[in-house]
Amino acid sequence: MSIIALLNTKGGVGKTTTALNLAVGRAQQGRNVLAVDGDRQGSLLTALTNRGDRAPIVAVCQYVEGQALRQQVLRAADHYDDIVIDAGGRDNTALRAALLLADKIVVPFLPRSFDVWALEDMSALLSEARAIKDVVAYALLTMADSRGNDNAEASGAVPSGVQLMPVTVGRRKAFADAAGAGLSVLELPGNRDAKAIAEMQALLAAVFN
Ligand SMILES: Nc1ncnc2c1ncn2[C@@H]1O[C@H](COP(=O)(O)OP(=O)(O)OP(=O)(O)O)[C@@H](O)[C@H]1O
Ligand SMILES: [Mg+2]
Incomplete structure (x- = not known):
């Protein structure tokens, strides 16, 4: 059982998109996956609700309060192979609960100054968490440009x-x-984007090795 959390106090960096792709990707590998939406906006919940009964099934729930999120994820842990948590783009109790629950934290960020500075904010939160637990965190460059030095x-x-x-x-x-x-x-019909698929397969391998 592994718990992965997509966290960044900065909004719009691809947390939900990455969470969705990791959750569905693992389900495609035959894993029993629970996706947890820790964001009031509920984008992950909506996306997986739109998915409906399409196989593979990914269970989804939403907890926006840290205490409920922590309690329910711990209860669910025995029933799932993987749990993927998506927290909202701000420092709140759900984000902090996810920070302490996760075996691995993935911090998506964009190659832009404001986004890189926001990593310092996450780094500070991680240091605080490390007073309690040994936390493993990876910064994931997302929405990267195809050229340039950024x-x-x-x-x-x-x-x-x-x-x-x-x-x-x-x-x-x-x-x-x-x-x-x-x-x-990986599930897009028609003109599938081979580069996007390769990136997501590589990410799945790197995150869940
Ligand atoms: N790799 C990508 N390439 C192009 N567009 C992307 C990519 N990842 C995410 N997006 C788009 O960027 C926007 C933000 O992505 P997403 O909602 O996943 O970020 P988020 O960090 O969850 O945001 P929020 O903090 O608001 O929850 C969305 O419109 C999404 O479709
Ligand atoms: Mg989101």
Whole structure:
């Protein structure tokens, strides 16, 4: 059983999109997966509700209060192979609960100054959490540009206490197209985006090794 949390106090960095793709990706590998939406906006809940009964099934629930999230995830832990938690883009009790529950934290960030600075904020939260528990965190460069130096510069600015995920996710329409219907990029019909699929497969391998 592994608990993965997609966390960043910054909004709009791809937490929900990544959570959805990881949850569906693991279910496709035959794992019994629970997705937990810790965000009041409920985007992950909506996406997986839109997915409906399509196989593989991914169970989803939403807890926006830290205490409820912690209690319920601990109860669910015996019944699932993997739990993927998506917290909202701000520091709140749900994010802090997820921070302490997770075996591995993935912090998506964009190759932009504001986003790189936000990693410092996460780094501070992680240090606080480490007073309680040994927390493992990876920064994941998402919506990366296909050219230019921004990606390398951003990767170089990852603060201490956060490791750089050895996989990068590019800015690709396929991710946005698939997510609304609760689909992973691997499930898109028609003109499937081979690069998006390769990135997500590499990410699945890196996160769940
Ligand atoms: N790799 C990607 N390529 C292109 N667009 C993306 C990618 N990942 C996410 N997006 C789009 O970027 C926007 C933000 O993504 P998402 O909702 O996953 O971020 P979030 O961190 O969960 O945001 P919030 O903090 O609001 O919950 C969405 O419109 C989504 O479709
Ligand atoms: Mg979100």
